[in-house]
Amino acid sequence: MAKYPSNPLLLVALICAFAAAGINSLDQNGICKSLVETQGYTCQDHQVTTEDGYILGLQRIPSGRSSNNSTAQKLPVLLQHGLTMDAAAWLINPPDQALAFILADKGFDVWLANARGTQASRGHQSLSTNDPTYWEWTWDQLATYDLPAFFNYVNNQTGQKVHYVGHSLGTLSVLAALSQQKLSNTLRSAALLSPVAYLGQITTMLGKISAQSHSADGLYASGIREYPPQGVAGQNLETFLCSQPGVDCSNFMAAVTGPNCCITPTSSNLIFQHIPQSTSTKNMVHLSEMIRRGTITMFDYNFPAINMQHYNQLTPPVYNMASIPKDVPLFLGYGGRDALSDVNDVKALLNDLSDHDKDKLVEQYVEEYAHMDFIMGGNANQKVYDPLLTFFGQH
DSSP: OOOOOOOOSSOHHHHHHHHHHTOOOSOTTHHIIIIIGGGTOOOEEEEEEOTTSEEEEEEEEOSOSSSOSOOTTOOEEEEEOOTTOOGGGGTSSOTTTOHHHHHHHTTOEEEEEOOTTSGGGOEESSOOTTSGGGGOOOHHHIIIIIHHHHHHHHHHHHSSOEEEEEETHHHHHHHHHHHTTOSTTTEEEEEEESOOSOOTTOOOHHHHHHHHTTHHHHHHHTTOOEESOOHHHHHHHHHHHHTSTTOOTTOHIIIIIOOOSSOOHHHHHHHTTTOOOOEEHHHHHHHHHHHHHOOOBSOOOSSHHHHHHHHSSSSOOBOOGGGSOTTSOEEEEEETTOSSSOHHHHHHHHHHTTTSOGGGEEEEEETTOOTTHHHHOTTHIIIIIHHHHHHHHHO
16 A cells, blocks of 8 residues: 555644645646546536535536537536545546546536635635635535535536535535435435544544644634644644654554555545645534534534524534435445544444435445545445446436
8 A cells, every 4th residue: 555645534634744745736727627628528617606605616527538418318416525625536546437537428417516615616705715704614514505506506507406426524514414404406316435424433543633632723713714724833733743642644544544445656646736625724623523522513612602692502403314304315335444434433324314215225335445445446436336326327
């Protein structure tokens, strides 16, 4: 296994290391020109505006290399990346191994979402990214605003209900939305790769220590709103975390995501040209709360009076996974070596879904897979994507 860092759900030290090293984000030509058109596919850039004013980038691959450009009969698929990544996550591997290209070649109308704060989604109707207010959000807002905006846009453009594939944080946001009865009019099915709902049993020491030390809380309290932190703040955080007992920063991939079995050095090198993408420090605080408490709630302001202002109750509302409509087709792909989407946390989610319609819930367990294998593994096309395509075909 190549000793290259990967992009995990809660990789504090890794991201700080990247920031300190000055690794660049996405090629200035953008996702379409740098990653899609170079492989011989047609690509379109779209923009979506959320109800709270964020302007998000959305790429469309309307056809495969050998099919016509007509989208009239094609079913749309929306792909949503994980934390500190963007849509490039689905495009790094060769076309016969990358999910976005495989779906396009199989006749789907592929849409690639970019979460707010990433390079393709830094616009706002009234705020700039230099304004601290721009960064006052967590994955609560991704579930409440971003996903519904993406779904509505794709539905309006195609006239079709939408298949969805999320990885890591992209699964948490759709689970939260579904638990609140959102998306029901536009969703056809949802595939969850390395699913995240509960985080209380993660096995990565970096994730545990970053949460227990309240490192993100400290950054937020000091006024740092965009994550990863730059300059001295990032370097200090990296030094602190990598000096903790039990933390080995020489191999971030194994230390944080679990020992990914099947990612090639070429793919590992390519992903570093596109990460880390920015998220909000507040989002990192929210995720750290989940690790410490083992719960799935909205952001906790920690003062009952402030929670009351936001939620009209003293504690943050709980996302009840058992409230997800029982007839929503769900595909869950998870790995036995995943240090972030831990098997025990996934089982807790599956327990919440125990009353789900049995013919609408598919589990795909891959013993040797860790967190990033599901989107970058060289054999994921056979291990995961073939069963996923069968699942789509049934719905």
